[in-house]
Amino acid sequence: MAPRVLISDALSPAAVQIFRDRGIEVDFQPALGKDKDKLAEIIGNYDGLAIRSATKVTPKILENAKRLKVVGRAGIGVDNVDIPAATAKGVIVMNTPFGNSITTAEHAIAMMFALAREIPAADASTQAGKWEKNRFMGVELTAKTLGIIGCGNIGSIVADRAIGLKMKVIAFDPFLSIERARDIGVEKVELDELLARADIITLHTPLTDKTRNVLSAEALARTKKGVRIINCARGGLVDEAALAAALDSGQVAGAAFDVFSTEPATENPLFGHPNVICTPHLGASTTEAQENVALQVAEQMSDYLLRGAISNAVNFPSITAEEAPRLKPFIELAEKLGSFAGQLTDTDIKTVRITYQGAVAELKIKALTSAAVAGLLRPALADVNVVSAPSVAKERGIVVEETTREVAGDYESLVTLTVVSDKLERSISGTVFADGRPRIVDIKGIKVDAEFAASMLYVTNEDRPGFVGRFASLLGDAGINIATFALGRDRQGGDAIALVEVDGVVPAELLAKVQAIPSVKQAKPLVF
Ligand SMILES: NC(=O)C1=CN([C@@H]2O[C@H](COP(=O)(O)OP(=O)(O)OC[C@H]3O[C@@H](n4cnc5c(N)ncnc54)[C@H](O)[C@@H]3O)[C@@H](O)[C@H]2O)C=CC1
Numbered sequence: 052m053a054p055r056v057l058i059s060d061a062l063s064p065a066a067v068q069i070f071r072d073r074g075i076e077v078d079f080q081p082a083l084g085k086d087k088d089k090l091a092e093i094i095g096n097y098d099g100l101a102i103r104s105a106t107k108v109t110p111k112i113l114e115n116a117k118r119l120k121v122v123g124r125a126g127i128g129v130d131n132v133d134i135p136a137a138t139a140k141g142v143i144v145m146n147t148p149f150g151n152s153i154t155t156a157e158h159a160i161a162m163m164f165a166l167a168r169e170i171p172a173a174d175a176s177t178q179a180g181k182w183e184k185n186r187f188m189g190v191e192l193t194a195k196t197l198g199i200i201g202c203g204n205i206g207s208i209v210a211d212r213a214i215g216l217k218m219k220v221i222a223f224d225p226f227l228s229i230e231r232a233r234d235i236g237v238e239k240v241e242l243d244e245l246l247a248r249a250d251i252i253t254l255h256t257p258l259t260d261k262t263r264n265v266l267s268a269e270a271l272a273r274t275k276k277g278v279r280i281i282n283c284a285r286g287g288l289v290d291e292a293a294l295a296a297a298l299d300s301g302q303v304a305g306a307a308f309d310v311f312s313t314e315p316a317t318e319n320p321l322f323g324h325p326n327v328i329c330t331p332h333l334g335a336s337t338t339e340a341q342e343n344v345a346l347q348v349a350e351q352m353s354d355y356l357l358r359g360a361i362s363n364a365v366n367f368p369s370i371t372a373e374e375a376p377r378l379k380p381f382i383e384l385a386e387k388l389g390s391f392a393g394q395l396t397d398t399d400i401k402t403v404r405i406t407y408q409g410a411v412a413e414l415k416i417k418a419l420t421s422a423a424v425a426g427l428l429r430p431a432l433a434d435v436n437v438v439s440a441p442s443v444a445k446e447r448g449i450v451v452e453e454t455t456r457e458v459a460g461d462y463e464s465l466v467t468l469t470v471v472s473d474k475l476e477r478s479i480s481g482t483v484f485a486d487g488r489p490r491i492v493d494i495k496g497i498k499v500d501a502e503f504a505a506s507m508l509y510v511t512n513e514d515r516p517g518f519v520g521r522f523a524s525l526l527g528d529a530g531i532n533i534a535t536f537a538l539g540r541d542r543q544g545g546d547a548i549a550l551v552e553v554d555g556v557v558p559a560e561l562l563a564k565v566q567a568i569p570s571v572k573q574a575k576p577l578v579f
């Protein structure tokens with residue numbers, strides 16, 4: 052069945068065409084994002100959801116999204132998506148991190164000129180027939196200091212354009228290296244210095260717990276008197292009520308806002324103030340940017356839904372379309388090795404160590420590790436999935452270690468998963484043969500050769516004569532057919548392992564009888 056995608060925001064129709072060309076069914080309902088009840092009602096029918104900022108992907112929407120595999124944000128900010136909730140449900144969230152950055156930077160520059168020359172007010176006055184030539188007196192931008200808060204993709208494009216305008220550019224961004232600052236021609240400063248020196252401040256950070264209210268009442272009080280403030284990033288970065296007061300007092304000479312703490316913004320403390328310019332979240336709204344982000348998100352979502360390729364996901368490592376088919380059998384192997392170990396481990400897991408040897412070490416091991424951890428945790432936590440596994444392990448204090456080695460010994464590729472708990476350390480290794488099927492090749496240092504099957508019985512015993520006969524007749528007497536039988540031992544008379552594929556479920560009474568065979572140490576049913 053072809054995957055189905057819902058577009059619930061005003062994306063460029065170019066996206067619809069891409070989905071159709073790729074053989075994906077698509078419903079284009081550009082106004083749906085604003086109707087959260089309707090969205091919750093129908094989201095269960097879709098594998099993909101393509102959005103801009105009007106659609107809020109809340110836990111409630113995700114709860115109803117039984118088939119959803121991917122949310123694609125045609126744009127940058129993903130603060131309208133509950134990422135932890137999406138991750139917990141195994142939904143990949145991807146954005147288009149560069150498609151609208153030039154356009155948004157240009158909007159900030161446009162806002163700066165509009166503020167400097169009061170263009171909106173001068174336009175309204177002129178068109179009202181007033182010709183108030185003496186009312187409007189602007190400021191020149193050349194040689195003024197522009198303070199950029201958040202100098203990432205958009206911030207650095209703004210810096211480049213401002214330098215072209217002969218402005219002095221300073222930036223506050225804890226993650227901006229001195230070298231990068233030097234390369235792009237900006238002076239890296241602390242926030243206090245930026246506040247004290249900037250004639251114009253422009254914000255370009257995401258909205259996070261750290262950046263919320265970065266321009267608070269206290270910060271605004273520390274700005275240079277007569278500063279102008281531009282926000283084309285996110286509402287909530289500036290305390291709007293405090294800014295309105297600072298405009299009234301003359302501390303701030305003007306403000307240009309594209310984004311607001313509540314959107315759609317139909318009322319706001321900034322509205323109506325003479326030196327305030329507002330646009331309705333238009334930063335990304337150019338034909339070019341919308342085409343870019345729509346095409347890119349549709350391609351990315353199609354690649355994921357059709358080929359398992361992941362790019363620009365905010366909650367999963369990238370996997371190219373070429374890598375995806377090579378990874379697939381190893382993802383299955385990693386998940387099953389994890390599941391094997393998880394089903395055998397009753398105690399608290401402290402550490403899981405995964406070693407990748409040979410050809411597999413060249414693949415995207417992050418994705419394999421996520422799969423292994425998901426398999427490991429699933430016997431205890433049914434809801435865990437490949438996307439959520441790393442964060443679930445972290446929450447539970449489980450240390451996940453990865454090692455790669457070039458040489459795999461007997462196999463082209465070997466994956467070894469070791470679980471460490473207070474009581475024991477247990478390792479299991481597997482590989483993928485040329486047929487693409489994962490196999491178990493080593494358990495606790497004992498060589499075996501078995502495929503994973505839906506229903507298995509794992510028995511550890513002392514290597515003594517008579518075990519196999521008694522075991523097989525117990526199963527036969529109980530009407531349980533043995534499909535495959537793999538045996539291994541560390542040495543003659545030492546520890547032995549039987550890994551048996553059975554048809555159907557092993558009843559508890561039969562398990563008890565197997566456990567009662569004198570040489571048996573442990574018998575455990577496993578399901579894959
Ligand atoms: N108005 C609009 O229509 C649009 C708004 N945006 C907004 O612009 C924001 C920035 O976009 P990009 O530049 O592409 O993102 P980016 O991730 O490239 O840059 C963000 C920068 O903020 C910095 N940062 C993070 N925490 C900080 C903190 N506590 N203090 C100072 N700096 C901090 C980061 O180090 C990074 O360099 C987006 O998150 C989005 O919310 C993006 C596109 C359109």
Ligand SMILES: O=C(O)C(=O)COP(=O)(O)O
Binds near residue numbers: 105126127332334336
């Ligand atoms: O890309 C972003 O982060 C934006 O804020 C653009 O929002 P929009 O797609 O225009 O609703």
